[in-house]
Amino acid sequence: MPPAAPPPSVAPARTATSTTDARIQVTSPIPGQAVASPLTVTGRARGNWYFEASFPVELRTVDGRVLAQTTATAQGEWMTENFVPFIATLDYTATSAIDALVVLKRDNPSGLPANDAQVSVPVHLDPNGTVSLQLYFGNSINDPNTQDCGKTFPVTRNLPKTDTPARAALVALLSGPTEVERTAGYFSSINPGVTIRSLVIDKQGTARVDFDTTIGQGVGGSCRVSAIRSQIISTLKQFPTVKEVVIAVDGNVAQALQP
Numbered sequence: 001m002p003p004a005a006p007p008p009s010v011a012p013a014r015t016a017t018s019t020t021d022a023r024i025q026v027t028s029p030i031p032g033q034a035v036a037s038p039l040t041v042t043g044r045a046r047g048n049w050y051f052e053a054s055f056p057v058e059l060r061t062v063d064g065r066v067l068a069q070t071t072a073t074a075q076g077e078w079m080t081e082n083f084v085p086f087i088a089t090l091d092y093t094a095t096s097a098i099d100a101l102v103v104l105k106r107d108n109p110s111g112l113p114a115n116d117a118q119v120s121v122p123v124h125l126d127p128n129g130t131v132s133l134q135l136y137f138g139n140s141i142n143d144p145n146t147q148d149c150g151k152t153f154p155v156t157r158n159l160p161k162t163d164t165p166a167r168a169a170l171v172a173l174l175s176g177p178t179e180v181e182r183t184a185g186y187f188s189s190i191n192p193g194v195t196i197r198s199l200v201i202d203k204q205g206t207a208r209v210d211f212d213t214t215i216g217q218g219v220g221g222s223c224r225v226s227a228i229r230s231q232i233i234s235t236l237k238q239f240p241t242v243k244e245v246v247i248a249v250d251g252n253v254a255q256a257l258q259p
Helices: 165-174 179-183 222-236
Strands: 024-028 033-035 039-046 054-061 066-074 083-090 098-105 118-125 130-139 153-160 196-201 206-211 244-249
Touching (some): 024 098, 024 153, 033 153, 153 165, 165 196, 206 222, 222 244
Antiparallel strands (some): 054 066, 196 206
């Protein structure tokens, strides 16, 4: 009688890593983005992704080595079935450029494997190449009825380091929200294709920005004008050197973005 066959090997249980989950949306970083420390992670998750208003976040190399761990915190009431914004900051050390994953885990106090879930965002760690900046957009979810035309909401982008970060932030603002940001309700009131003719910040803290005429084409009504101005002014005022913003179109301040 032939010997009995050995039992089949059983692979150790593990939680699958997915880049998408209907319960969580990551607005920053975007997949494939070059990032640097500290890395700000933002987005929104349904209440059942949190426990006690938080959930774990890790930064891992592609081979699984953990570079940093932190917790994301809810920016609102988390005991809900709705989406709640979150923010987390990962501080890490990387001496060379490498590919990595930002892993966002569902908080699972029960410890039951059936309740485990996580999503990952692939990023490229560039230790010397990026800076975190905020861009301001409207948001149809946070302000569904546009009760305040001038109300805008920040998204965080990690952009290449530059000696002119204010200009870099404006250029990114003019490009509009990413697809993931649009899914989260963000939108821009600024026409596509707008270019910056000049941006000067003087010693008194006044930022004078001059756009080409595209910014005013087809723009009518005080509500949209207010939204455009708010996006530009809020984005520039994140910088400590900017106290006031003067907007011009084709060199003309008096007629710039008038309803």
